Amino acid sequence: MSVRCLTVLLMATTLASCASATLTESGQLSSYAGLQTSNGVLTRAKVRAEKDAVLAARAVSLTPAVVAAEAAASGLSPKELRLVGNAIDRALCRDLSRRFVMVDSGQPADLVLTVAITRIEKTDTTAAGASVVTGIGSKVAGAVTGAPVPSMRIPIGLGGLSVEAEARDRTGHQVAALIWARGADMFTTKARVASDGDAHQLAAEFAADFAKLIVTGDDPMAASAPSVPSTERIGEYFGAEAKSAACRRFGKDPGLGDTLGGAIGLPPEWTDKGPADP
Template structure:
């Protein structure tokens, strides 16, 4: 856990030269490209990539997608298959199996949370349900050292967090929705890297990728329904209860205190390959 200086020491530390040095670092960061996002991948997981269109106007993520909206309108029930790492994907060997499972588990969790607000989620035994699956095609490591240094710099700067131009992580995902007959009705290739501003770091080697799963899940789930369609009310029997609470206030509060993203552990351990 990153230790921040006590309040009674802070004023002694913030001398004019120190403020000037931090300001210089801040201005340098602002002069750098705001995002380290790499283009979406094309691994062959998507069975039909014809008509994939690049989404314009996105600030942080790069997205390519296609859908058959008329087919999607008829979808009422979904089966969410476990997320996987794409075979031959850009996954550094230095990322541990435990960290890989951490991201896979969070991707399953966030997709479940988002899709359950738009469709009825059912088990794989229902032959009439459409199926959704996502694969992680690229993981970029987050440097704990660079994140801690970034948090220390951010502590002196009001109004948000900044990141040093090294050690920033990222995530790339491909996902598709197949109808009950196996026809692909929607596909998305999505990629996001941590920027130098407003993307807090993490002491986890997959902290950025872990956090970005929520952004992807929201983008993908929104794409499967018509704009403005009301979300489904949560039922008493939450179909995502195996993933834990939808809002982990304790973890969020801890992250606010230290200025770093704190990944939520998997519970239970996801059965992914």
């Protein structure tokens, strides 16, 4: 079988094993005009950007993510909702600080970014727990036999996340917007035994896409391969403070501890300390 056929087969299998994700138009954006559908392999999206205006910006203010009514009614606890929102804020601020000067909310800025979590699908903790046990069994079998044993999540009770975000200039005019939705899948989303397990992981995926839109002015769904992590990013992953002082309010990157915890299915609240203490 050719590489192309294998790629197509993998994509088809992945799509078939994804949780559904709903694109929303909840009224959180100042305008929905001009948005163009631009879906990725796993992500559904609508996007627009005035590239010249975005590229001319130097200072950016990020307003902490809000939780819309439908997302608040998802069944997650206030603590879990706060953790998901902060995961978006922290990752987005970190990625934007590579190009922009990040300033505190309310301070003068060329662009003001707002983010709203509009819908969350809870992770089924029973199914996630079963996937974790199956995954550990695969690792043990691989160690005993000396041959790798593939491990996939059970495609039941997968979570999802929907977000709306925009950037406005100094006059309040919208210069970029992204409506985004993605569900967890069997292959790329690790099973974590918590209702917010998938939403917490998908928060970073949304942040990466929105940051690409604001940094480049280009459609993130059409972006090329991921960039090589910077020295600052590697340092933050291993516990360093955020490069930008304005980003430190969102707390330290959970980094290696979160990666290891996710590998054995620990809930996000066990590995992510959330926002910094006021």
